[in-house]
Amino acid sequence: MTARADPSDILIGIDAGTSVIKAVAFDLAGQQLAVAATPNRYTTRSTDGAAFQDMRRTWQDCAATLRALAEQVDGLAQRTLAIGVTAQGDGTWLVGADNAPVTDGWIWLDARADATVRRLRARPEDADRFASTGAGLNVCQMGSQIAHMAATTPDLLARAECALHPKDYLYLHLTGVRATDPSEANFTFGDFRSRGYSDTVIAALGLDAQRHLLPPILDGSQITHPLCAEAAAETGLRAGTPVSLGYVDVVCTALGAGLITDQPAACTIIGSTGMHMRAMRAEEVRLNHDRTGYVMCLPIPGMVAQLQSNMAATLNLDWVLTLAGDLLAEFGCPQERSALIARIDGWMADSTPGALLYHPYISDAGERGPFVNAAARASLIGLNASHRYPDLLRAVIEGLGLAARDCYAAMGDLPQEIRLTGGAARSRALRATLSAATGAATRISSREEAGAAGAAMIAATAIGVYPSLPDCIAQWVTPNLGPAEAPDTALAALYAQRFPLYRAARLALEPVWDGLTPEKDASHV
Numbered sequence: 072m073t074a075r076a077d078p079s080d081i082l083i084g085i086d087a088g089t090s091v092i093k094a095v096a097f098d099l100a101g102q103q104l105a106v107a108a109t110p111n112r113y114t115t116r117s118t119d120g121a122a123f124q125d126m127r128r129t130w131q132d133c134a135a136t137l138r139a140l141a142e143q144v145d146g147l148a149q150r151t152l153a154i155g156v157t158a159q160g161d162g163t164w165l166v167g168a169d170n171a172p173v174t175d176g177w178i179w180l181d182a183r184a185d186a187t188v189r190r191l192r193a194r195p196e197d198a199d200r201f202a203s204t205g206a207g208l209n210v211c212q213m214g215s216q217i218a219h220m221a222a223t224t225p226d227l228l229a230r231a232e233c234a235l236h237p238k239d240y241l242y243l244h245l246t247g248v249r250a251t252d253p254s255e256a257n258f259t260f261g262d263f264r265s266r267g268y269s270d271t272v273i274a275a276l277g278l279d280a281q282r283h284l285l286p287p288i289l290d291g292s293q294i295t296h297p298l299c300a301e302a303a304a305e306t307g308l309r310a311g312t313p314v315s316l317g318y319v320d321v322v323c324t325a326l327g328a329g330l331i332t333d334q335p336a337a338c339t340i341i342g343s344t345g346m347h348m349r350a351m352r353a354e355e356v357r358l359n360h361d362r363t364g365y366v367m368c369l370p371i372p373g374m375v376a377q378l379q380s381n382m383a384a385t386l387n388l389d390w391v392l393t394l395a396g397d398l399l400a401e402f403g404c405p406q407e408r409s410a411l412i413a414r415i416d417g418w419m420a421d422s423t424p425g426a427l428l429y430h431p432y433i434s435d436a437g438e439r440g441p442f443v444n445a446a447a448r449a450s451l452i453g454l455n456a457s458h459r460y461p462d463l464l465r466a467v468i469e470g471l472g473l474a475a476r477d478c479y480a481a482m483g484d485l486p487q488e489i490r491l492t493g494g495a496a497r498s499r500a501l502r503a504t505l506s507a508a509t510g511a512a513t514r515i516s517s518r519e520e521a522g523a524a525g526a527a528m529i530a531a532t533a534i535g536v537y538p539s540l541p542d543c544i545a546q547w548v549t550p551n552l553g554p555a556e557a558p559d560t561a562l563a564a565l566y567a568q569r570f571p572l573y574r575a576a577r578l579a580l581e582p583v584w585d586g587l588t589p590e591k592d593a594s595h596v
Contacts, residue, residue: 084523087158101547107139120182155526157317158238184219200275205366315530323525337486348378379478429470441481472508
């Protein structure tokens with residue numbers, strides 16, 4: 072058990088990511104006291120690009136994670152002032168009578184709506200939809216997925232009473248309240264300026280008949296609901312504890328990394344996905360002509376994050392490390408993943424910078440930033456007989472850096488500083504590569520659980536522990552920021568030369584991706 076702190080001094084942040092659910096206890100000054108984690112499981116299907124989760128199991132795993140946290144912290148239930156919850160973004164989790172799941176929850180990796188997205192993006196109404204949401208349409212989004220369900224499996228929608236995102240579903244279990252937050256609501260169905268649902272957007276998606284499925288929009292930085300008796304019994308926490316519906320995990324992680332403490336700074340999250348964003352006032356947003364990128368509301372009046380998002384980031388690293396692990400295992404030399412990760416810097420030192428070009432589009436759902444194409448696939452260009460595994464690993468890491476540059480370039484001038492977070496931010500080699508690829512200094516936070524911290528910070532603001540979110544950030548985030556790490560000038564010059572080739576190659580490969588895409592089996596839903 073951890074040492075006891077002052078009574079009634081704990082805030083809990085829940086972050087239900089794609090691969091793991093975490094519950095983290097913080098004191099009121101933002102110091103992390105304990106963390107519990109449970110693997111989050113999902114299923115994929117290659118025949119039609121499906122990716123989904125068992126909704127009931129996700130809640131059960133969340134409850135189990137909170138019980139595990141209580142085993143680490145004396146008197147957790149009595150000492151918890153509030154709970155904040157965030158989770159992976161996008162997806163469609165339908166609930167029907169008695170809040171029971173209608174089907175498995177479609178997650179952001181699901182690519183079944185590809186044909187529907189192509190059809191909707193080709194309509195003239197999509198320009199008006201983009202002007203309201205600031206979000207390029209892709210297969211991840213609830214709007215695309217519901218439109219696809221309406222065309223292929225209308226019976227699912229007929230049995231549904233409400234369409235939720237993953238964090239909304241957990242909030243429903245915690246409080247009994249059906250709601251969503253301003254970041255996801257406006258990103259998919261609304262207007263980031265008014266922070267409300269938009270008739271124009273809903274009509275452009277062809278979903279007027281499904282509007283009743285959209286839940287009320289709730290700002291968790293201002294409003295909480297009490298932990299219901301059923302959730303209290305399952306989690307071991309105290310009934311009536313205030314629960315805050317956090318913003319989407321991308322926003323919460325950016326808050327935890329200090330995105331809005333210094334507006335000129337940008338923020339990149341290198342997690343399962345790669346998120347690249349800037350904070351600005353809503354009236355300062357300038358949308359691009361090709362209808363890509365996103366705008367998400369921040370839990371500060373008038374403030375939004377403009378971002379571009381790579382579909383896959385560390386998934387590329389997972390793939391290239393798995394290649395080495397599988398080969399070693401074949402020869403009777405199995406290695407733990409941690410041992411492979413520990414060798415990354417050595418492999419990077421044994422390779423030649425800029426020798427290969429790698430496009431990190433490893434996801435079955437293709438790419439969404441800074442372009443939208445569900446058929447996009449990873450590629451490796453420039454191989455010759457002299458190249459070895461370290462060159463392949465370096466190419467993958469350089470590809471992540473050049474993909475980040477591609478995204479920031481689509482939003483305007485490259486940033487001078489990037490707040491870097493996500494598990495891969497611990498890698499010095501990755502930080503140095505991303506810094507050189509973008510030409511920006513990088514700063515990392517010593518905080519390990521930025522997403523859960525962001526959710527807890529929103530809860531802290533809602534219950535009045537801090538008068539405003541910026542006040543909370545000044546206490547929780549700013550002191551944890553490390554020094555700026557300047558880019559290597561020679562490496563930055565090399566990547567600046569490689570970037571036009573990287574971009575030209577991805578443009579040239581588009582017809583190849585289309586030719587490689589197999590026909591989807593429409594019989595699976």
